[in-house]
Amino acid sequence: MFQSIADVKQRLEKANYLASDDIATVVFLADRLGKPLLVEGPAGVGKTELAKAVADALNAELIRLQCYEGLDEAKALYEWQYAKQMLYTQVLRDRVGELLADTQTLREAFERIAEEEDLFFSERFLLPRPLLRALMAEERPVLLIDEVDKADPEFEAFLLEVLSDFQVSIPELGTIRARTQPFVLLTSNQARELSDALKRRCLHLFIDYPSFREELGVVRMRVPEASEALAAELVAFVQEVRNLALKKVPGLSETLDWARALALLNVHSLGVKEVEQTLGVIIKHEGDQMRTRQSIPELLRRAQLRLREWKE
Amino acid sequence: MDDVLVGFIRVLRAAGIRVSTSEALDAMQTGRLTGLRDRRLLKAALRAAIVKRQQDIPLFDELFDRYFDPNVEELPVSPQMAQQGAQDAHPSKPHEQFMQALREALERLRLPQLDHLTEALLAGNVMVITAEMLQHMSPEQLQQLESLLQRGRLTRYILDQMGWQRIQQQIGELARELQAAGEFELAQQVRERLWELQELFPRWVAEQVNDAYERMSPATQQQPLSRDLERKAFSRFTEEEVRAMQEIVDELARKLREDFARRMRRGGIRRLDVSRTLRASYQTAGVPMELVFKEHRRNKLRLVVLCDVSSSVRNASRFMLQLVYSLQQQRGHVRSFVFIADVDEVTDVFERHSVDAAVEMAMGEANIRYWAHSDFGSVFRQFLDEYSDALNSRTTVIVLGDGRSNYFAPQLDALAEIRRRSRQVIWLNPESQYSWGIGDSIIDLYARECDMLTECRNLEQLRQVMEHLTRSVA
Numbered sequence: 001m002f003q004s005i006a007d008v009k010q011r012l013e014k015a016n017y018l019a020s021d022d023i024a025t026v027v028f029l030a031d032r033l034g035k036p037l038l039v040e041g042p043a044g045v046g047k048t049e050l051a052k053a054v055a056d057a058l059n060a061e062l063i064r065l066q067c068y069e070g071l072d073e074a075k076a077l078y079e080w081q082y083a084k085q086m087l088y089t090q091v092l093r094d095r096v097g098e099l100l101a102d103t104q105t106l107r108e109a110f111e112r113i114a115e116e117e118d119l120f121f122s123e124r125f126l127l128p129r130p131l132l133r134a135l136m137a138e139e140r141p142v143l144l145i146d147e148v149d150k151a152d153p154e155f156e157a158f159l160l161e162v163l164s165d166f167q168v169s170i171p172e173l174g175t176i177r178a179r180t181q182p183f184v185l186l187t188s189n190q191a192r193e194l195s196d197a198l199k200r201r202c203l204h205l206f207i208d209y210p211s212f213r214e215e216l217g218v219v220r221m222r223v224p225e226a227s228e229a230l231a232a233e234l235v236a237f238v239q240e241v242r243n244l245a246l247k248k249v250p251g252l253s254e255t256l257d258w259a260r261a262l263a264l265l266n267v268h269s270l271g272v273k274e275v276e277q278t279l280g281v282i283i284k285h286e287g288d289q290m291r292t293r294q295s296i297p298e299l300l301r302r303a304q305l306r307l308r309e310w311k312e
Numbered sequence: 313m314d315d316v317l318v319g320f321i322r323v324l325r326a327a328g329i330r331v332s333t334s335e336a337l338d339a340m341q342t343g344r345l346t347g348l349r350d351r352r353l354l355k356a357a358l359r360a361a362i363v364k365r366q367q368d369i370p371l372f373d374e375l376f377d378r379y380f381d382p383n384v385e386e387l388p389v390s391p392q393m394a395q396q397g398a399q400d401a402h403p404s405k406p407h408e409q410f411m412q413a414l415r416e417a418l419e420r421l422r423l424p425q426l427d428h429l430t431e432a433l434l435a436g437n438v439m440v441i442t443a444e445m446l447q448h449m450s451p452e453q454l455q456q457l458e459s460l461l462q463r464g465r466l467t468r469y470i471l472d473q474m475g476w477q478r479i480q481q482q483i484g485e486l487a488r489e490l491q492a493a494g495e496f497e498l499a500q501q502v503r504e505r506l507w508e509l510q511e512l513f514p515r516w517v518a519e520q521v522n523d524a525y526e527r528m529s530p531a532t533q534q535q536p537l538s539r540d541l542e543r544k545a546f547s548r549f550t551e552e553e554v555r556a557m558q559e560i561v562d563e564l565a566r567k568l569r570e571d572f573a574r575r576m577r578r579g580g581i582r583r584l585d586v587s588r589t590l591r592a593s594y595q596t597a598g599v600p601m602e603l604v605f606k607e608h609r610r611n612k613l614r615l616v617v618l619c620d621v622s623s624s625v626r627n628a629s630r631f632m633l634q635l636v637y638s639l640q641q642q643r644g645h646v647r648s649f650v651f652i653a654d655v656d657e658v659t660d661v662f663e664r665h666s667v668d669a670a671v672e673m674a675m676g677e678a679n680i681r682y683w684a685h686s687d688f689g690s691v692f693r694q695f696l697d698e699y700s701d702a703l704n705s706r707t708t709v710i711v712l713g714d715g716r717s718n719y720f721a722p723q724l725d726a727l728a729e730i731r732r733r734s735r736q737v738i739w740l741n742p743e744s745q746y747s748w749g750i751g752d753s754i755i756d757l758y759a760r761e762c763d764m765l766t767e768c769r770n771l772e773q774l775r776q777v778m779e780h781l782t783r784s785v786a
Contacts, residue, residue, distance in 0.1 A: 025346070
């Protein structure tokens with residue numbers, strides 16, 4: 001549990017995540033109200049990072065369920081370990097023989113085995129997948145359901161059931177109820193609109209591209225090897241790039257990669273040449289690259305202006 | 313505290329933001345956790361609990377600021393108070409100081425706290441007052457209003473329900489008590505404020521009733537869609553009518569998607585995947601415990617929509633764009649382009665803006681020459697050059713246009729190439745079939761390279777096209 005909003009901020013920062021006031025407030029609320037938190041926003045603004053940082057800050061296990069098209073209950077909840085069951089039967093064959101030695105008829109033997117059936121469908125042979133693992137955890141875990149918009153609407157409906165009651169039923173075992181209610185984070189890139197029902201169940205946080213100040217803060221924290229001057233220059237540049245009409249706008253993660261790359265190349269100040277050589281790190285779409293390449297000098301000039309404004 | 317939030321939620325709903333009961337309850341809980349004092353915190357918290365659509369965020373922010381900061385918008389201030397305020401350090405907040413002084417005096421003299429509405433009235437917090445008023449103004453009541461006389465009656469009813477009489481007495485009482493306690497100046501201010509309110513408030517309520525009535529009047533009310541509209545040609549729709557169709561378009565898009573999903577599920581016979589079943593059986597000592605079936609190739613609806621936005625087919629395009637917008641919201645894999653003589657992608661625009669704004673931008677702000685004459689040939693050529701990554705063997709390309717190419721070169725080979733690289737090309741022509749091939753229409757020529765060419769000038773035809781689309785792809 002977080003103590004206060006300030007506490008959230010502090011502990012997330014310790015986990016290497018700079019949270020804005022809005023983010024800290026919402027995380028605090030989700031923690032206190034025990035509601036799932038749906039985080040939406042463009043790719044690469046640190047949605048998944050937030051989940052990792054929250055797990056870190058709460059000192060909790062992070063259980064991650066990556067969604068994709070065709071993900072179904074079996075892959076998200078549990079599977080039976082047939083191999084292990086078989087192995088056990090093989091090893092125990094003699095014992096089974098003994099057990100059945102004094103039975104007279106087939107029917108009797110059958111009955112005897114049936115009495116032991118529970119053994120074979122017990123938690124011992126159950127392979128829990130992320131959702132079930134989160135429910136069965138002894139200590140409160142952080143459950144990250146990543147890119148929920150990629151899953152099919154049917155799966156969303158199933159998720160809804162789990163998230164509202166925090167329990168699932170397994171036909172052979174009965175109902176399993178969460179031992180501790182996990183801290184649930186869902187992320188979405190808005191590839192499609194999620195259902196209203198799911199949205200209603202969750203608190204909602206929209207993370208947009210960071211402001212200059214925020215982004216600079218993150219770069220300084222995550223990539224200390226880049227000098228402050230360089231960091232400011234490259235962040236200003238990326239901020240300008242985001243104003244272009246690109247197909248794939250560079251996110252915070254691209255900025256960080258770029259900062260690392262430039263620091264590695266011992267760049268101290270951005271010029272046209274440096275940018276051209278490393279542009280591929282922040283811009284990954286071919287058409288975008290061509291468009292950006294043409295306007296590098298202009299972008300640099302505007303980035304300088306932005307820097308000057310900021311310094312004043 | 314709760315009634316402050318309930319009032320706010322009422323304002324949000326009146327402004328068109330959907331707030332469900334469970335979300336309202338969440339809002340209460342978050343409000344209790346954060347308290348009302350720190351506005352920024354409260355704003356972030358309520359936003360998380362209530363606003364679930366990105367497009368609603370700006371509206372929410374604006375309403376929040378107006379509701380919780382009484383200085384943004386005010387019932388008129390008396391000239392005297394305004395003057396006093398002007399001489400002080402914070403000229404823009406005359407009420408703030410008056411209210412501050414009043415609250416301090418109440419505390420000092422151990423007088424009872426003012427109730428929520430009374431305080432809002434004294435402070436001139438319009439949003440809080442509006443929230444309270446909306447509670448007593450139901451749509452049913454407004455619908456029954458016919459004459460001016462009845463509007464007057466509703467005004468009086470609302471004033472009664474809000475306890476206007478009692479509030480006046482309370483303020484009068486307050487002034488007397490302040491007077492008795494020797495707070496002459498403050499008492500005078502309160503009295504003046506009361507006179508002012510008596511003058512203004514009933515009139516303000518009457519205006520609100522009038523406004524609401526105007527909004528509800530039959531002229532602006534949505535009529536249920538009749539059979540005629542189903543067959544009415546898009547070109548005869550007014551712009552408002554097209555916009556009002558959004559709901560129907562949404563439904564059409566949803567239906568298309570659901571039909572599609574259902575067809576995919578039905579799928580027919582499942583084929584056993586022998587090799588994978590055998591591989592799985594190694595785990596179980598060669599006993600095939602688990603049968604693995606061949607997966608149906610998950611055919612998804614992948615659309616590329618090319619929409620002519622020249623003035624001759626404007627309405628049909630607007631319609632198509634709305635449909636594309638809904639499709640895109642519900643499922644990705646739709647890429648939208650607009651063209652006249654050159655072509656630009658608007659997929660992103662659709663992702664970032666509300667439907668009205670997005671359609672408006674596609675119709676007027678994309679990176680194409682809007683004043684040019686339609687030139688289908690160059691459009692297809694340019695599309696191939698720049699956006700061929702949008703095409704693969706599973707995409708359905710939909711072209712919406714009248715095929716009137718102003719005698720420019722048809723470049724049929726470009727369309728042929730598009731068709732070769734995609735699953736199918738469907739051409740929707742919003743022009744009446746009778747005029748095809750007449751004048752500069754080369755639609756017959758293009759028809760050779762389309763898998764389907766159909767007249768699409770009304771809702772009914774559009775529905776048919778969508779059904780065909782589901783069948784042909786699934």
